[in-house]
Amino acid sequence: MGKVCAGEALVTPTLLITGGSRGIGAATARLAAQRGYAVCISYLRNKSAAEAVVDDILALGGRAMAIAADVGIETEVIRLFGAVNAQYGSISALVNNAGILEQQMRVDQMDAARLLRIFTTNVVGSFLCAREAVRRMSSRYGGSGGAIVNLSSGAARLGAPGEYVDYAASKGAIDTFTIGLAREVADEGIRVNAVRPGVIYTEIHADGGEPQRVDRLKATVPMQRGGQAEEVANAILWLLSDEASYVTGAILDVTGGR
Numbered sequence: 001m002g003k004v005c006a007g008e009a010l011v012t013p014t015l016l017i018t019g020g021s022r023g024i025g026a027a028t029a030r031l032a033a034q035r036g037y038a039v040c041i042s043y044l045r046n047k048s049a050a051e052a053v054v055d056d057i058l059a060l061g062g063r064a065m066a067i068a069a070d071v072g073i074e075t076e077v078i079r080l081f082g083a084v085n086a087q088y089g090s091i092s093a094l095v096n097n098a099g100i101l102e103q104q105m106r107v108d109q110m111d112a113a114r115l116l117r118i119f120t121t122n123v124v125g126s127f128l129c130a131r132e133a134v135r136r137m138s139s140r141y142g143g144s145g146g147a148i149v150n151l152s153s154g155a156a157r158l159g160a161p162g163e164y165v166d167y168a169a170s171k172g173a174i175d176t177f178t179i180g181l182a183r184e185v186a187d188e189g190i191r192v193n194a195v196r197p198g199v200i201y202t203e204i205h206a207d208g209g210e211p212q213r214v215d216r217l218k219a220t221v222p223m224q225r226g227g228q229a230e231e232v233a234n235a236i237l238w239l240l241s242d243e244a245s246y247v248t249g250a251i252l253d254v255t256g257g258r
């Protein structure tokens with residue numbers, strides 16, 4: 001995908017995906033590269049997985065880079081966006097995808113350290129990355145616009161009782177963040193939307209102590225199956241694209257009806 005403005009050469013759109021080394025982020029990176037984006041993925045510690053995504057994209061003739069950066073640490077987020085600027089010049093799209101959950105437990109078992117980890121990565125991280133993106137994309141700062149997609153979760157509606165209410169609540173915060181930021185920057189050339197995946201086959205469920213969670217829950221999905229990361233990536237890429245040019249502040253369920 002490229003945008004041609006009057007009197008300008010074809011501009012390659014640039015996309016930063018946080019947590020792009022695995023799962024939904026990796027699927028989004030691969031699809032975005034196919035659609036013509038120059039892609040930067042960030043990751044926390046899984047360098048080999050991040051390099052594999054980059055290598056796949058380069059092998060197909062695309063542009064990609066990977067940067068280790070913890071989205072919950074402000075200095076690392078600033079360094080991440082600086083690296084994107086240095087390599088690609090500008091940023092036209094952001095996917096706030098990095099997210100974590102922890103061992104399934106009830107609220108009455110959760111300590112403050114865990115709550116801080118969940119909210120720091122899932123909520124503070126998304127705010128910090130969006131802040132850096134807005135400072136580059138917004139017409140208020142001389143930018144030429146852009147699009148942001150936040151990863152929420154169907155858990156924001158369901159609450160994840162007995163599993164991870166903290167995670168679900170952090171995604172509720174992402175829904176509200178999406179609505180507020182979308183309205184804040186709507187007349188500055190930036191669209192902000194969210195995708196709420198349902199149960200998707202990725203490694204995140206193993207972090208909760210139940211690698212087979214999707215198979216356990218698939219009977220509760222009206223479509224009677226779990227989703228694939230590529231199906232979420234399709235929704236994300238649509239929201240980023242000009243086909244969604246009048247869509248902002250939207251929260252799109254990709255849940256098989258759950």
Ligand code: NAP
Nearest residue numbers: 019021022023024044045046070071098099153200202204
């Ligand atoms: P995943 O397979 O566990 O991958 C998580 C990714 O985030 C990895 O690339 C990981 O990097 C990165 N990451 C974790 N903490 C980070 C941090 N502090 N800074 C930077 N990167 C970090 O997750 P997923 O299932 O694809 O989920 C992606 C997003 O979709 C998350 O926001 C999740 O909450 C949401 N979601 C997922 C589902 C589902 O069923 N899978 C459902 C609803 C919503 P490393 O590889 O270096 O660890």
